[in-house]
Amino acid sequence: MVCFRLAPVPGFGLLLLCLVLGAVSSYALELNLTDSENATCLYAKWQMNFTIRYETTDKHNKTVTISDLGAAKYNGSSCGDDQNGPKIAVQFGSGFSWIVNFTEEETSSYSIDSISFSYNTNDSTTFPDAKEKGVFTVSDRVAVRVPLNDIFRCNSLLTLGKNDVVQHYWDVHVQAFVQNGTVSTKEFLCDKDKTLTTVVPIIPTTVPSPTPTPSPKEKPEVGSYSVVNSNGTCLLATMGLQLNITHDKVASVININPNTTNFTGSCHPQTALLRLSSSSIKYLDFVFAVKNENRFYLKEVNVSMYLVNGSVFSIANNNLSYWDAPLGSSYMCNKEQTVSVSGAFQINTFDLRVQPFNVMEGKYSTAEECSADSDLNFLIPVAVGVALGFLIIVVFISYMIGRRKSRTGYQSV
Helix, strand or coil, rough: CCEEEEEEECEEEEEEEEEECCCCCCCCEEEEECCCCEEEEEEEEEEEEEEEEEECCCCCCCEEEEECCCEEEEEEEECCCCCCCCCCCCCCCCEEEEEEEEEEEEEEEEEEEEEEEEEEECCCCCCCCEECEEEEEEEEEEEEEECCEEEEEEEEEEEECCEEEEEEEEEEECCCCCCHHHHHCCCEEHHHHHHHHCCCCCCCCCCCCCCCCCCCCCCCCCEEEEEEECCCCEEEECCCCCCCCCCCCCCEECCCCCHHHHEEEEEEEEEEEEEEECCCCEEEEEEEECCCCCCCEEEEEEEEEEEECCCEEEEECCCCEEEEECCCEEEEEEECEEEECCCEEEEEEEEEEEECCCCCCCECCCCCEEHHHHHHHHHHHHHHHHHHHHHHHHHHHHHHHHHHHHHHHHCCC
């Protein structure tokens, strides 16, 4: 725990800001504000990331995903006073800031009032070729009302989208007006968590029908995708993609058609992004990262898409570990592979080859094959050897039979 001493605040004396980072994962944030009596007055724990789309100087659209919040600061966070409500303020990266405001509605409830997010395109590392330079802010009215003595909880993914920014939140726990310095154990659930946890008792009168399983689909068409920056092609991907979705107990399989799919992305020294989109897919993000300074892997997948019934399906997972290969090479797997993003969303890949870093002259480097392909390559010579051995045995037996017949024909009378 790290504590910062802030300036005196009317009604609260001298505040101590205590921060605990990484309690849930490397991208989880946990904030504990205490007053001069060392009593907790605001508590929050949550995870979040941001996807920003911007226009480049050559009039193309690029996207960047901001998920590394490990060096976050909390300057300006406050438990509030008689004039202002509580506020959580977070600063991270180069010019990113995020603020959520709370308002006491009455003596029995408070509201998570509004959320604002600011980013600075003057940051040449994150936005190396942005056409418009400056600080941009998006604000969203949330207005979620919570009982005063409850802690708000939402483990499900929450998505806010406005202008060119998509915000994701999950594993959220927050109590803005902590009573008597003790964080409540009574939870107020968001609507998505209520749907997941509420169980309606059913008295069956007939044998229940099983959940329908999707009919197998044919192998998807293989598409070629790339990302270009000021230095040329920086990311290459070739793959057939099949999405497996379970929503409201209905399973479906969707093949991505590369002929109707748009692709953009961005490349940085430690991360690279490939974003796919179409008329039904708002975005499907593949985020790659460098580990140990000598290998790359698929670290994150984010998806938001429109289903047939008109609802929006959104999932994010930034703790994956797939497609691992050395830097300077590509990763290849011709056999079908499954990327398990969540229990409700998996991606099947076919004829996969990716290289998100160190692309030279727009061409793939030597590939590191997946174990499934390696096993296949090992079995082929074994099978050929067995076949040749069998053929030799057949020839030998035929020779012995022929020789025996020849000897029989020359016996004396």
